[in-house]
Amino acid sequence: MADSSFDIVSKVEWQEVDNAINQTSREIATRFDFKNVGAEIKRTGEKIEMKANGEERVRAILDVLQTKFVKRGLSLKALDAAEPHLSGKEYKIFADIKEGITTEDAKKVAKIIRDEGPKGVKAQVQGDELRVTSKSRDDLQAVQNLLKGKDLEFALQYVNYR
Numbered sequence: 710m711a712d713s714s715f716d717i718v719s720k721v722e723w724q725e726v727d728n729a730i731n732q733t734s735r736e737i738a739t740r741f742d743f744k745n746v747g748a749e750i751k752r753t754g755e756k757i758e759m760k761a762n763g764e765e766r767v768r769a770i771l772d773v774l775q776t777k778f779v780k781r782g783l784s785l786k787a788l789d790a791a792e793p794h795l796s797g798k799e800y801k802i803f804a805d806i807k808e809g810i811t812t813e814d815a816k817k818v819a820k821i822i823r824d825e826g827p828k829g830v831k832a833q834v835q836g837d838e839l840r841v842t843s844k845s846r847d848d849l850q851a852v853q854n855l856l857k858g859k860d861l862e863f864a865l866q867y868v869n870y871r
Contacts, residue, residue: 713849713870714841714871715840716868716869717839717841717866718837718867719808719865719866720808721787726806730750730777733750737770743766746763747761748760748761749761750774755806755808757788757803758803759803759804760799760801760802763800767793770802771804774788787808789806815834818832818856822841826852830843
């Protein structure tokens with residue numbers, strides 16, 4: 710019998726990101742505490758720009774965006790927001806969307822699997838993803854549960870389960 714496998718990736722559903730941004734934009738357009746503060750949010754590429762005329766208002770925009778991320782099933786670990794900074798007369802926050810597993814992060818995950826995972830499970834780095842193989846599907850599920858229990862600084866998804 711052939712080995713079973715799955716891939717560990719760190720991907721973002723861009724349509725869901727756009728939906729979260731659009732919902733945030735609609736909410737700040739209608740909420741009373743955002744009236745006359747120049748509140749705005751937009752996405753350009755993999756960056757999200759939030760701006761308002763006060764530091765606390767731009768932080769509130771970020772809070773609303775994070776709430777929408779959670780409601781849409783997106784991981785907050787994919788959202789890397791910087792501190793607010795003054796640009797002219799308004800405050801801005803730039804947030805990056807992190808996607809893909811770096812080689813160092815993949816090596817960390819592979820080491821966790823090697824050290825703490827079941828025997829006979831192999832992890833192999835393939836570009837920006839990690840292939841995990843084993844003869845037993847139960848061992849693969851044990852690896853998934855092990856990684857879900859770890860507090861990693863990036864979001865993980867499990868795809869191509871065979």
